[in-house]
Amino acid sequence: MRDKLIFSPWLSLAPALTIVFVLLGASLLYAITESLGFVRVIGQSKISLDAYRNTLDLNSEFWTSLEFSLWISIVSTFISSAIALLLAVWLSEQRGKTDTLALNWNLAFPHLVWSVALLLFLSQSGLFSRWAASLGLISTTADFPVLVRDRFGIGIILSYIGKEIPFLTITILSVLRSQSVGYDVVAENLGASRWQRLRYVTIPQVMPALIAGALLVFGFIFSSYEVPALLGVGYPRALPVLALRFFLDPDLRARSEGMVISLIITLIVMIVAVVSLRMGERKE
Amino acid sequence: MTTVNIISLNKTYPNQPVPVLKDFSLSINDGEMIALLGPSGSGKSTLLKLITGIERPDSGDIQFDGSSILSIDPNKRGAVLMFQQSYLFPFLNVEDNIGFGLKVQGASAETIRGEVKRMLNLIGLPGIERRKSGQLSGGEQQRVALARALVTNPKLLLLDEPLSSLDTSVRMNLQEAIRNIQRELGVTTIFVTHDLGEAMAMSDRMALLLNGEIVALDKPENLFHRPRSLTAAKFMGVSTFLSGDQLTVKNEACSSSEKIFAIRPEHIRIQKEACKNSMLGVVSDCVFRGEYIEYQVDVNDVTVRARMPMPAPMFPHGEQVRVNFPQEHLFEVN
Amino acid sequence: MKRITAYSLRAVLYFILIAPLLLFAAYAFSTRWFFPQPFPVEWTTITFLRAINDSRTLSSMAQGIWIAILVSVLSLMLALPAARVQGLREFRGRQLAWLLLFLPTIIPPLAIGMGLNILFLRIGLAGTIAGVVLAHIIPTLPYTIFTLSSAFARFDENYEFQALALGASPWQIFLKVTLRMMTPSLVVATLFAFLISWSQYLLTLLIGGGQIITLPILLFSAASGGNPSTIATLSLLFVAPPVMVIAFTARSLSQHDNEIREQY
Numbered sequence: 001m002r003d004k005l006i007f008s009p010w011l012s013l014a015p016a017l018t019i020v021f022v023l024l025g026a027s028l029l030y031a032i033t034e035s036l037g038f039v040r041v042i043g044q045s046k047i048s049l050d051a052y053r054n055t056l057d058l059n060s061e062f063w064t065s066l067e068f069s070l071w072i073s074i075v076s077t078f079i080s081s082a083i084a085l086l087l088a089v090w091l092s093e094q095r096g097k098t099d100t101l102a103l104n105w106n107l108a109f110p111h112l113v114w115s116v117a118l119l120l121f122l123s124q125s126g127l128f129s130r131w132a133a134s135l136g137l138i139s140t141t142a143d144f145p146v147l148v149r150d151r152f153g154i155g156i157i158l159s160y161i162g163k164e165i166p167f168l169t170i171t172i173l174s175v176l177r178s179q180s181v182g183y184d185v186v187a188e189n190l191g192a193s194r195w196q197r198l199r200y201v202t203i204p205q206v207m208p209a210l211i212a213g214a215l216l217v218f219g220f221i222f223s224s225y226e227v228p229a230l231l232g233v234g235y236p237r238a239l240p241v242l243a244l245r246f247f248l249d250p251d252l253r254a255r256s257e258g259m260v261i262s263l264i265i266t267l268i269v270m271i272v273a274v275v276s277l278r279m280g281e282r283k284e
Numbered sequence: 285m286t287t288v289n290i291i292s293l294n295k296t297y298p299n300q301p302v303p304v305l306k307d308f309s310l311s312i313n314d315g316e317m318i319a320l321l322g323p324s325g326s327g328k329s330t331l332l333k334l335i336t337g338i339e340r341p342d343s344g345d346i347q348f349d350g351s352s353i354l355s356i357d358p359n360k361r362g363a364v365l366m367f368q369q370s371y372l373f374p375f376l377n378v379e380d381n382i383g384f385g386l387k388v389q390g391a392s393a394e395t396i397r398g399e400v401k402r403m404l405n406l407i408g409l410p411g412i413e414r415r416k417s418g419q420l421s422g423g424e425q426q427r428v429a430l431a432r433a434l435v436t437n438p439k440l441l442l443l444d445e446p447l448s449s450l451d452t453s454v455r456m457n458l459q460e461a462i463r464n465i466q467r468e469l470g471v472t473t474i475f476v477t478h479d480l481g482e483a484m485a486m487s488d489r490m491a492l493l494l495n496g497e498i499v500a501l502d503k504p505e506n507l508f509h510r511p512r513s514l515t516a517a518k519f520m521g522v523s524t525f526l527s528g529d530q531l532t533v534k535n536e537a538c539s540s541s542e543k544i545f546a547i548r549p550e551h552i553r554i555q556k557e558a559c560k561n562s563m564l565g566v567v568s569d570c571v572f573r574g575e576y577i578e579y580q581v582d583v584n585d586v587t588v589r590a591r592m593p594m595p596a597p598m599f600p601h602g603e604q605v606r607v608n609f610p611q612e613h614l615f616e617v618n
Numbered sequence: 619m620k621r622i623t624a625y626s627l628r629a630v631l632y633f634i635l636i637a638p639l640l641l642f643a644a645y646a647f648s649t650r651w652f653f654p655q656p657f658p659v660e661w662t663t664i665t666f667l668r669a670i671n672d673s674r675t676l677s678s679m680a681q682g683i684w685i686a687i688l689v690s691v692l693s694l695m696l697a698l699p700a701a702r703v704q705g706l707r708e709f710r711g712r713q714l715a716w717l718l719l720f721l722p723t724i725i726p727p728l729a730i731g732m733g734l735n736i737l738f739l740r741i742g743l744a745g746t747i748a749g750v751v752l753a754h755i756i757p758t759l760p761y762t763i764f765t766l767s768s769a770f771a772r773f774d775e776n777y778e779f780q781a782l783a784l785g786a787s788p789w790q791i792f793l794k795v796t797l798r799m800m801t802p803s804l805v806v807a808t809l810f811a812f813l814i815s816w817s818q819y820l821l822t823l824l825i826g827g828g829q830i831i832t833l834p835i836l837l838f839s840a841a842s843g844g845n846p847s848t849i850a851t852l853s854l855l856f857v858a859p860p861v862m863v864i865a866f867t868a869r870s871l872s873q874h875d876n877e878i879r880e881q882y
Binding site: 336337357358359360361363364365367369371375384385388433436442 | 774776777779780782787790794798799801
């Protein structure tokens with residue numbers, strides 16, 4: 001029976017693992033060889049660290065982009081986590097499943113669509129600008145503050161916050177809901193005030209999950225392309241945008257640099273992911 | 285219908301040092317209900333898995349009517365299993381559940397309908413064809429599962445603790461029902477349980493299993509009254525064992541200390557008067573259980589447990605008493 | 619007072635959740651909505667219908683749906699055996715298998731896409747449906763496997779043994795018992811595989827190389843400099859399948875799915 005229906009575990013895993021292994025392995029292999037200068041099309045086949053040297057040169061755009069990417073990732077992660085924590089604590093005191101369902105609604109809007117919506121809301125000719133004008137606060141589109149495609153990535157950050165708050169809220173909420181109300185009642189019975197309960201009971205409970213989730217969010221934001229490409233400016237550019245522009249550059253030598261940047265992003269994200277996994281394990 | 289021969293089965297699971305079944309042999313007569321009684325881990329369930337073909341034995345053979353079934357596909361063996369849970373398919377109604385075995389064999393819808401009806405009458409639940417398994421009580425679910433198992437006319441019915449998740453009253457009821465249906469259809473049956481009372485009530489013969497081996501095999505009444513070995517006696521609820529030099533048996537002073545005698549707790553008498561085969565003891569516990577009184581009496585550093593059927597005298601804790609082992613109830617074990 | 623705070627907070631929350639849809643609808647179904655009018659003045663379906671009947675829009679939707687169907691079917695076929703052993707078996711290396719299967723969620727799509735771009739150019743898969751489908755399987759597969767394996771972990775194999783003892787063949791067991799018991803999770807897994815593929819921008823861009831145009835690609839280029847009503851119409855078309863799916867499956871979404879959905 002076992003041998004008839006199930007085979008050996010590795011035989012069953014083989015199709016999925018092969019696909020993952022071949023596609024990921026090959027793509028990483030190509031990324032690494034290209035970053036080392038093996039650009040077959042232009043006939044270069046010597047190992048060279050030029051691309052790494054150029055990328056990491058102190059005057060290169062890489063550093064500005066790294067700084068910009070870190071800025072949007074850290075700020076977005078931090079703000080979303082804080083708001084999500086408050087929202088989750090508040091929602092956990094409410095009854096009913098409707099709120100969780102409502103939060104899931106956010107899934108219907110991929111990052112791309114959500115960014116497009118922000119664009120229509122916040123651009124200088126967008127909805128809010130029109131409302132401000134009809135209220136007499138501004139007179140021309142140029143008076144409206146630059147909130148998307150701005151120097152500081154405000155639009156990008158807003159877009160990520162909008163998507164990540166529901167995600168983190170659901171994460172925290174599920175921890176809060178899975179824990180029995182008992183602890184809170186015990187603490188109250190022992191004389192803890194509402195804020196003390198939040199500080200000493202609730203937050204310690206959700207912290208591991210929150211940190212793990214926040215690291216996941218950070219990794220995602222740090223490495224994703226669409227939102228900064230759509231809502232960002234020409235300079236400074238986020239790292240993934242820079243990497244892709246270099247990669248698609250008609251000058252094939254730039255491709256190596258694009259690969260270098262993408263590999264650096266991958267490395268950072270993987271480190272963050274490992275830390276996040278560790279945090280997640282400790283939670284159990 | 286079917287005689288079953290199990291011959292020298294061995295089975296060891298990978299990564300486990302101890303074999304689950306050791307040179308296990310058992311013959312079951314046509315139409316017989318045999319109970320396998322043993323603690324968890326004694327190899328009962330593994331035996332059933334080997335018979336159904338869910339697992340394969342390392343060596344040995346299983347024969348139905350003299351021919352080996354090991355090379356037959358599990359789904360063609362005709363050995364149907366019924367579990368502790370009913371495992372009624374939740375997405376099918378009662379009729380389709382019972383008819384499942386016939387359907388996969390390609391029976392016509394008409395045949396299936398007729399057979400299902402017949403089975404429902406047999407299990408005493410006529411007219412519930414359209415219900416879903418979730419709408420049935422635990423006992424009803426097990427009845428339907430039994431019907432599902434029997435509808436294909438299996439050569440061998442295997443019952444893996446089918447009653448242990450049910451309430452006592454439902455359980456008694458079903459014990460009787462299963463026993464009657466089994467007799468009526470004459471299907472050879474192996475019944476696995478860890479409940480002594482259930483095993484005795486249901487089986488023609490009982491096999492006591494310990495660590496993958498049969499330690500005793502006999503009719504329930506024989507095993508109950510005269511278990512031959514110490515292990516079997518302990519299985520059957522005997523806890524008092526005495527060496528021969530302490531006793532007089534069959535009027536001859538059997539002074540051999542090598543012989544060991546056992547007695548069932550309900551045969552031990554607690555009394556004030558001294559007599560033959562009695563010893564001095566101190567009551568350490570006396571519990572009124574309604575139908576009997578349960579005594580624990582310390583005799584020479586050993587605690588003797590006795591059950592005195594009512595009416596019986598109640599001696600308080602600390603009282604000096606005589607513990608009497610009537611010789612007609614003493615039996616030798618080895 | 620407390621009740622009022624709760625109600626208004628909730629109102630804000632719910633408003634933010636549906637605001638994008640309202641906004642898209644306002645832009646898509648109005649015309650000559652000039653600055654600084656706060657609300658559309660002239661409602662019409664002409665702009666919407668024009669955008670919908672545009673051949674590029676139609677073909678991009680058809681292509682996206684076709685790709686997403688292929689992706690979900692293939693991921694399901696790859697995921698079923700893998701999810702089964704991950705959900706039901708204990709064996710040496712199970713953790714390692716998890717790690718390998720989840721690598722695609724850790725490595726950024728950017729890096730995967732750039733590497734695959736070169737690989738597929740070399741083996742002739744770049745710019746083809748097959749290439750895009752293969753690339754989309756990478757982010758969908760972990761999700762499908764995870765959903766199905768947690769369903770298998772709740773699945774009791776004794777149902778299969780029961781069917782086997784009743785005379786069903788392995789193939790009958792698979793069709794009549796296993797698949798039937800797994801149906802809810804199969805539906806969820808398929809729908810989300812579909813959605814992940816449907817909304818994939820970067821991988822489609824890098825592998826499709828301008829030959830395979832799906833709705834997100836159209837939307838992205840429109841958003842980088844198109845007119846608002848086109849953008850809004852494309853957005854509406856783009857979110858229509860997800861909105862329907864979420865409405866349909868909302869109750870069966872569990873927390874664990876959430877963790878993977880981050881990619882989506």
